Amino acid sequence: MDKMADSSxxxxxxxAQRWSPRALDDTRDVSWEQLRALLEAARWAASFGNTQPARFLVGRRGDVTFRQILGTLTERNQAWAHRAGALMVAIMVTRNEKGExxxxxYGLGLAAQNLVLQAVAEGLVAHQMAGFDAAAVRERFAVPDEAVPxxxxAVGHAADPAVLGVEKLVAREQAPRSRLPLGEIAYTGEWGAPAFTS
Incomplete structure (x- = not known):
């Protein structure tokens, strides 16, 4: 489904094409080559002093890692994310040999955004989720103390919103995308003075 950004x-x-669908096609796979491209994009993200704090747990539908990640998601997210071709957890490393x-x-956010934009370039979609149990991820994958899930x-191929089954979710999936006007987020001269008026 095309939900191109309505930009000035x-x-x-x-x-322009990136959005976060929940309707995913469980008959189509995400290949390891596609995942490699997404993770290479993440690897080349900017980071403070090239510290590269981003790490990723990666599972493809049907494998153990996928099932373990799925099990850490909230029930609400499990209800649709099980159709994804791949599930990941993005983790930030907070310390290295030089200290904090x-x-x-911020570095993890840049890496995740690179990953998501590369997904779009690969003909895929990605949906980022806060609804998961970080403590369960830490336990299941032996994540060290200095790393924070x-x-x-969820990465996959977009599907007809009807796969979501619930009318409210289908309507949400089909709703137009929206953002605050540019004048409400970019200021000049002083706080609140719009840099752009339209």
Missing amino acids: VPLAGPI IPYAE RVAI
Whole structure:
């Protein structure tokens, strides 16, 4: 389903096309080559002092890692994410041999965004989720203390929203995308003074 961003100027294709569907096609796979491309994109994200704090747990539908990640998701997310071709958990490493990593969460966010935009370029969709049990991830995957599970990511192929089954969820999937106007997020001169008026 096409939900192109309604932007005031043209955007790069993957940015304009990116959104977070829940309707995923459980008959189509995500290949290891596609996952390699997503993770390479994440690997090349900017980070403070090239500290590269992002780490990822990766499972493909049907394998043990996928099932373990799925089991850490909230019931609400499990209800649709089981159809994903791959599930990941993005983790930030907060310390290295030099000590505390500055802006580790920001670095992980940049890596995750690169991953999601690469998914779009690969003809895939990705949905990032806060609804998962980080403590369960830590336990199931022996995540060390200096690493913090921060977000789960479902990757797959978009499907007809009807697969969601619940009318409210189908309507939500079909609703247009929206964002705050540019004038409400970009200021000039002083706080609240719009840099752009339309």
